Amino acid sequence: MATIKSLDDLKRAREEALKKRELKASSGTVQVIVGMGTCGIAAGARDTMKAILETIEKDSINGVLVTQTGCVGVCEKEPIVQVIHGENPKVTYGKVTPEIARLIVKEHVVNGKIFEKNVINL
Amino acid sequence: MAIEVKDTKAVLKAVQDAVSRFGATQDELIPILNDINREIGYLPGEALDEVSRLLRVPKSHLFSVASFYRMLSTKPRGKHVIQFCESAPCHVAGGREVFQAVKEALQIDENESTPDGNWTLTTTSCLGVCGVGPVMMIDDDIFGNVDPKQVPSILAKYK
Amino acid sequence: MAYFRSHVLVCVDPECLKHGAHDVLDSLQDELVAQGLIDEIQVLETSRIGSCSNGPEMMVYPEGIHYVGLTPDDVPYIVEEHFLKGRIATKFVEQEKKLVDEELSAPTSKEIRVVLKNCGKIDPENIEDYFAENGYEALGSVLSSKTPEEVIDIVLQSGLRGRGGAGFPAGKKWQFCRASKETPKYVICNADEGDPGAFMNRRVLEGDPHAVLEGMIIAAYAIGSNQGYIYCRAEYPIAVKTLNIAIDQARNLGLLGKNILGSGFDFDLEVRMGAGAFVCGEETALMASIEGNRGEPRPRPPFPAVKGLFAKPSNINNVETYANVPQIILKGADWYASMGTEKSKGTKTFALAGDVKHTGLIEVPFGISLREIIYDVGGGIKDDKGFKAIQTGGPMGGCLPSEYLDLPVDYEELAKAGSIMGSGGLVVMDEETCMVDIARFFMEFTQDESCGKCTPCRVGTRRILEILERICDGKGKDDDIETLEMLCREIKGASLCGLGQGAPNPVESILKHFRSEYEAHIYEKKCPAKVCKSLIRYEIIDGTCTGCTVCARNCPVNAISGERRQTHVIDPDVCVRCGICMQVCNFNAIVIN
Numbered sequence: 001m002a003t004i005k006s007l008d009d010l011k012r013a014r015e016e017a018l019k020k021r022e023l024k025a026s027s028g029t030v031q032v033i034v035g036m037g038t039c040g041i042a043a044g045a046r047d048t049m050k051a052i053l054e055t056i057e058k059d060s061i062n063g064v065l066v067t068q069t070g071c072v073g074v075c076e077k078e079p080i081v082q083v084i085h086g087e088n089p090k091v092t093y094g095k096v097t098p099e100i101a102r103l104i105v106k107e108h109v110v111n112g113k114i115f116e117k118n119v120i121n122l
Numbered sequence: 123m124a125i126e127v128k129d130t131k132a133v134l135k136a137v138q139d140a141v142s143r144f145g146a147t148q149d150e151l152i153p154i155l156n157d158i159n160r161e162i163g164y165l166p167g168e169a170l171d172e173v174s175r176l177l178r179v180p181k182s183h184l185f186s187v188a189s190f191y192r193m194l195s196t197k198p199r200g201k202h203v204i205q206f207c208e209s210a211p212c213h214v215a216g217g218r219e220v221f222q223a224v225k226e227a228l229q230i231d232e233n234e235s236t237p238d239g240n241w242t243l244t245t246t247s248c249l250g251v252c253g254v255g256p257v258m259m260i261d262d263d264i265f266g267n268v269d270p271k272q273v274p275s276i277l278a279k280y281k
Numbered sequence: 282m283a284y285f286r287s288h289v290l291v292c293v294d295p296e297c298l299k300h301g302a303h304d305v306l307d308s309l310q311d312e313l314v315a316q317g318l319i320d321e322i323q324v325l326e327t328s329r330i331g332s333c334s335n336g337p338e339m340m341v342y343p344e345g346i347h348y349v350g351l352t353p354d355d356v357p358y359i360v361e362e363h364f365l366k367g368r369i370a371t372k373f374v375e376q377e378k379k380l381v382d383e384e385l386s387a388p389t390s391k392e393i394r395v396v397l398k399n400c401g402k403i404d405p406e407n408i409e410d411y412f413a414e415n416g417y418e419a420l421g422s423v424l425s426s427k428t429p430e431e432v433i434d435i436v437l438q439s440g441l442r443g444r445g446g447a448g449f450p451a452g453k454k455w456q457f458c459r460a461s462k463e464t465p466k467y468v469i470c471n472a473d474e475g476d477p478g479a480f481m482n483r484r485v486l487e488g489d490p491h492a493v494l495e496g497m498i499i500a501a502y503a504i505g506s507n508q509g510y511i512y513c514r515a516e517y518p519i520a521v522k523t524l525n526i527a528i529d530q531a532r533n534l535g536l537l538g539k540n541i542l543g544s545g546f547d548f549d550l551e552v553r554m555g556a557g558a559f560v561c562g563e564e565t566a567l568m569a570s571i572e573g574n575r576g577e578p579r580p581r582p583p584f585p586a587v588k589g590l591f592a593k594p595s596n597i598n599n600v601e602t603y604a605n606v607p608q609i610i611l612k613g614a615d616w617y618a619s620m621g622t623e624k625s626k627g628t629k630t631f632a633l634a635g636d637v638k639h640t641g642l643i644e645v646p647f648g649i650s651l652r653e654i655i656y657d658v659g660g661g662i663k664d665d666k667g668f669k670a671i672q673t674g675g676p677m678g679g680c681l682p683s684e685y686l687d688l689p690v691d692y693e694e695l696a697k698a699g700s701i702m703g704s705g706g707l708v709v710m711d712e713e714t715c716m717v718d719i720a721r722f723f724m725e726f727t728q729d730e731s732c733g734k735c736t737p738c739r740v741g742t743r744r745i746l747e748i749l750e751r752i753c754d755g756k757g758k759d760d761d762i763e764t765l766e767m768l769c770r771e772i773k774g775a776s777l778c779g780l781g782q783g784a785p786n787p788v789e790s791i792l793k794h795f796r797s798e799y800e801a802h803i804y805e806k807k808c809p810a811k812v813c814k815s816l817i818r819y820e821i822i823d824g825t826c827t828g829c830t831v832c833a834r835n836c837p838v839n840a841i842s843g844e845r846r847q848t849h850v851i852d853p854d855v856c857v858r859c860g861i862c863m864q865v866c867n868f869n870a871i872v873i874n
Contacts, residue, residue, distance in 0.1 A: 001409070001534060003533075003534055003535040004417075004534045004535050004536060004542065005535055005540075005542065005543050006542060006543045007421045007425055007542065009542075010412075010417055010418065010421050010542065013409070013412045013534075014412045014413065014415070014416075014418070016409070016412075017409040017410065017412040017413035018413050020409065020413075021413055033404075035401065036519075037483070037484065037487045037488060037519070038249075038250065038251050038264060038483060038487065038517065038519050038520070039251040039253050039254050039266065039480070041264055041519070042251045042254045042257055042264040042265060042266030042267075043254045043266045043267055044266075067404045067407075068404060068406070069400075069401050069402065069403065069404055069405065069488065070400050070401060070405045070484060070487040070488025070489065070523070071400060071401065071480075071483070071484040071487055071488055071642070072400070072401030073397065073400065073401055073484070073641050073642045073643075074253075074639070074641050075251065075252070075253020075254055075480075075640060075641045075642070076253045076254065076639065076640050076641060078253070078254055078266070097344075099344060100344065103367075117346075117369070117374075147573075148572070148573040149571060149572050149573045149591075150573065151573030152553070152554075152555075152556055152570060152571075152573060153553065153554065155556070156515065156554060156556055179573075183574075186575055187573070187574065187575055190558060190575040190576065190732075191555075191556035191557050191558050191576075192556070192557030192558060193515050193556045193557035194556050194557075208726075209477030209478065209726065210477045210478055210634075210635070210672070210676070210708050210719070210722060210723065210726075211477060211478040211634035211635055211640075211708055212477075213722060215635075219859075219860060219864075222859055226837060246516060246557065247475060247477060247516075247557075247559055247726065247729075247730070248475065248476065248477035248478060248479070248480075248516075249516050250474060250479070250480035250482075250483040250516065250517060251480060251483075252477075252478050252480060252632065252634040252640065253480075253634070253640045253641045253642075255634070259516075262518060270864070
């Protein structure tokens, strides 16, 4: 990204960022967001993240973008994983152990079926 | 005691590295001490001597600073340092029982090290992850939702 | 040791047994053997998985699936679905009541997320996400079209008060610093969030670091500073890492450094880590620490705005205070002032911890009541036990009993009630908490963290701690309460900094609201909440004990004796009250008296 030297540059940076977001949503890319704040890590989010990445690699799943975020706020339900499937509303899962993470990838990410058991309202 | 004590060369190198990273001024004292403590595991007398020389700060001042902060140690510590959160929210969530389990598993008390030099047990104040209490930190790893029964398997990860 | 990939716990409580739990168990064992799974799946008998109203039931781990209403004929299907095909046999899964699973929704209708707006939504290590959320637009507007005085005016009008605990109007602080003539001036962010139970700042630092940076740059412009520091506690290594990544990104794009946004304004900052000292959250102690000294507070006046870091004018504010600034600039002072009460404007983050169903962070406008926070937002007391007290403001805050549940939360109201706002930690305590133990607990903390500089705090807190320890040990004396009251008065009046001045608050408020518990400990040598070890006994109930010997085998000090199938007995003189026997007893035969 180019240096931001003026207000116009700033405006352009914002527009680019928004456009990238829209592209992600409309291209059907599935976004998987793992909460990696300290509370998430204390609850085991690193292993959850590892499980997600391993499953994606092992099953050669395409069109998935895995990112991280900070503490979501429902610390007692960590590890927390959010899934945005294309333009569908975001689904948030709580207490996602590595085993559950694998199931979520297989069912929600690949088959588009929400894994009801661990959904929390956020 | 079988706690590993680093040799003079390693100590001096750690000091040199820290001072060149941060600069030889007094206001960088705490970052420098933090760095050395992290590298060697504690602050040996020789390290403080060298820091005193390089920063031109009296040794008494260094000891006064090093002994003030909980995370700096002037005594050798075990290979792995457990920081157990002893603050109210973890306490209320059952921290006392977990702490008891840790003490029993290692057969040491707070601020003590195991005879084989593998573990030092310390307490810390709130680590800021109260939503997943009881919490403890081993080196840089943080463990939450700790149950007394999980203690042996958590400790086993560090063998 | 055999490695099991799954554990099945089958309930063998009387109710479930009546409905054939043993047959289900046998069927399960047979099926697992038949499928060659017996070495991979461990089957255990247990008690009380659920309510036994729909037994026989079993719980499968690690997934935590609760199967209910089972017959021996259902077992082969479950084994095939769950253990062979890896699918949950949904038709046997317990339909969870929505109430139990009611999550801390964010935002609930009571919450308004200002500071926490982006947390959990954006990738904190990607500045583009911040741009997409109007990031750095406030800075752009400030540098291009507002004078420093105008910026200070906006912050003053908004009513933003320092969120670190003291609640001093932020705009006024900036004004004083601007008025100081000496240079260089420093902008400091207090990220030494040491209050046990408080992790709001950590959340913002790890979730939305750029909001803090932007707020600091705006403050620097307003007061005329070109150098800043973020003092972050060492116990937050991930927050430090995230901050440094954010700073690098901002610097690389020219949002930090020389000639920001072409305005001619220079500003840069660095992160300084603490080293484990709670007192460094006090502003003068924090500055002493940055200077490379012991974290010992200094008398004020002179205030930091006049003589601060390196004896130069400095503005020091909390993480949350800075994080509010960009939105106040973008949405206007009136918008911010429209929330809250007359003297406490805007929103505040709180960290709900303790015995409440939903622990975590919330952000609510001032004026909301404690009752709403605990019950509406927090879901009520864990396990539906009774509410006893709530401590507000961290270890220097008072404990408030149920009479104060309808207190509207703002700076003045909490002070009137004998507590403080502090940084926003709220610790909820249920009916099984011993308030004397809590007083001792907090005093232990503050005593440990006392820097030692002034006698009233250093010596006074130790004397109070000694008395409280004696009381909890069953050795309370007749004049202890009067002595405690006197000590609290003296320490509050004579201490140099907020730590000493606030240290007696928990003790004092507990003496005021829970005096009867002190009296029970001292005069009756009883702990009503059954917590203080020297005042309780663990006893085995004759009639309930089955003589299974599990407790005796687990007792670390061999305090339990008894023959197989005979009621066991605990020797109170040997017992160390560790509670292990009660934990391992499968029959609820051990109680505390």
